[in-house]
Amino acid sequence: MHRKMRLLSTNVLDMMKSKAFDGFLSGACLRKADKGALVFTPESGENAVFIVVSGRLRVFLSYEGREFTLAILEQGDIFSTHTRAMIEAMSHTEIMLMNTKDFREKLVAHPEISMAIVGILGDVLNSSLDAIESLVFQDVRQRLAQILIDEAEERGEKVPNGISVSLDLSTENIGLLVGASRQTTSQLINEFIRLDILEKSENRSFVIKNINALKALSRP
Amino acid sequence: MHRKMRLLSTNVLDMMKSKAFDGFLSGACLRKADKGALVFTPESGENAVFIVVSGRLRVFLSYEGREFTLAILEQGDIFSTHTRAMIEAMSHTEIMLMNTKDFREKLVAHPEISMAIVGILGDVLNSSLDAIESLVFQDVRQRLAQILIDEAEERGEKVPNGISVSLDLSTENIGLLVGASRQTTSQLINEFIRLDILEKSENRSFVIKNINALKALSRP
Numbered sequence: 001m002h003r004k005m006r007l008l009s010t011n012v013l014d015m016m017k018s019k020a021f022d023g024f025l026s027g028a029c030l031r032k033a034d035k036g037a038l039v040f041t042p043e044s045g046e047n048a049v050f051i052v053v054s055g056r057l058r059v060f061l062s063y064e065g066r067e068f069t070l071a072i073l074e075q076g077d078i079f080s081t082h083t084r085a086m087i088e089a090m091s092h093t094e095i096m097l098m099n100t101k102d103f104r105e106k107l108v109a110h111p112e113i114s115m116a117i118v119g120i121l122g123d124v125l126n127s128s129l130d131a132i133e134s135l136v137f138q139d140v141r142q143r144l145a146q147i148l149i150d151e152a153e154e155r156g157e158k159v160p161n162g163i164s165v166s167l168d169l170s171t172e173n174i175g176l177l178v179g180a181s182r183q184t185t186s187q188l189i190n191e192f193i194r195l196d197i198l199e200k201s202e203n204r205s206f207v208i209k210n211i212n213a214l215k216a217l218s219r220p
Numbered sequence: 221m222h223r224k225m226r227l228l229s230t231n232v233l234d235m236m237k238s239k240a241f242d243g244f245l246s247g248a249c250l251r252k253a254d255k256g257a258l259v260f261t262p263e264s265g266e267n268a269v270f271i272v273v274s275g276r277l278r279v280f281l282s283y284e285g286r287e288f289t290l291a292i293l294e295q296g297d298i299f300s301t302h303t304r305a306m307i308e309a310m311s312h313t314e315i316m317l318m319n320t321k322d323f324r325e326k327l328v329a330h331p332e333i334s335m336a337i338v339g340i341l342g343d344v345l346n347s348s349l350d351a352i353e354s355l356v357f358q359d360v361r362q363r364l365a366q367i368l369i370d371e372a373e374e375r376g377e378k379v380p381n382g383i384s385v386s387l388d389l390s391t392e393n394i395g396l397l398v399g400a401s402r403q404t405t406s407q408l409i410n411e412f413i414r415l416d417i418l419e420k421s422e423n424r425s426f427v428i429k430n431i432n433a434l435k436a437l438s439r440p
Contacts, residue, residue: 066356070352083349128345129290136283
């Protein structure tokens with residue numbers, strides 16, 4: 001079972017430094033967005049592929065005021081505007097944008113790259129299956145435990161009293177990743193703290209003091 | 221909002237009749253499976269891409285005896301064994317199998333095809349986002365209404381008293397697509413029948429007598 005806040009393990013910006021990508025990004029344009037700006041919506045009709053150059057974006061589904069965050073995009077992530085998801089800048093953000101038609105033409109001209117893109121799309125698909133599995137089999141408490149475990153395993157840092165995990169998200173934004181309100185999320189975090197499993201740390205990060213207890217809590 | 225039983229709108233077998241695909245399937249092998257056979261599991265470690273030649277397969281997630289069906293694959297559908305999903309033959313089935321390494325090499329040699337594959341992966345991703353959206357915002361009753369609406373719109377046939385929809389699934393299998401037990405699914409179907417919205421018909425099909433009432437029931 002997994003519930004990750006990131007979609008990809010590949011940094012596409014790094015990948016694009018290789019010679020195979022020479023000229024691939026010509027014709028792409030840089031777009032900036034301020035914190036809180038809705039960068040794309042399904043209604044915008046814009047059909048483009050973009051790579052995050054700096055900042056963070058939130059990919060989310062929305063229905064009549066309710067929201068669910070699929071993933072957080074960070075530097076080097078690639079995504080398409082042509083899905084049913086909305087995309088919002090969580091900070092000042094720069095993205096490199098290429099329309100889908102140009103992107104497809106470039107792929108035909110650079111077949112090695114299309115293999116990489118097929119691999120990336122496979123990653124995104126697997127992350128979506130993770131989200132589905134977690135939504136079907138785990139409740140909110142289990143899902144919150146899971147996202148902390150997955151972050152610890154992907155990007156956690158050993159500290160004297162456990163593993164430090166820097167989500168750098170508000171309580172509300174953590175809740176939107178697990179399908180819970182801000183209040184419920186806050187109650188669950190306090191419960192994990194009371195159980196001596198978790199500790200709040202500086203700069204919106206946590207220390208997981210007992211990863212095994214957290215894993216036990218994540219099991220349906 | 222959507223909850224479709226099919227992943228794709230493209231028939232890959234038909235697509236492969238075009239000249240661009242000459243020789244593409246050389247090296248692929250045909251595999252047969254009997255009804256009920258588990259064709260692939262994440263544990264099998266088999267890394268292949270397959271196309272359904274005949275029969276139907278169920279793509280599902282499983283956790284300690286609980287299951288959720290992501291989609292039903294039919295003739296002309298393509299899928300990968302390299303996901304966290306399990307794949308089971310729902311009838312006598314024939315699939316054309318190619319290992320992922322060969323498949324990637326063929327893509328590099330046939331760049332036009334990789335564009336088609338990127339498009340197909342995009343379809344699969346959008347279907348997954350549909351499933352996530354439906355799981356987050358709809359309850360089981362709404363999701364059951366939704367899958368009947370989507371099937372009516374994709375493949376329904378006009379009949380004198382409404383729209384005929386041939387799911388050709390057992391009650392249990394309908395339940396696995398919406399995340400409900402056989403009993404709950406059966407109760408909901410009977411409720412829709414009592415409300416004069418739905419009628420059972422021959423060969424495991426339904427007639428939707430009042431699509432607008434069903435749409436109202438699907439809304440969260």
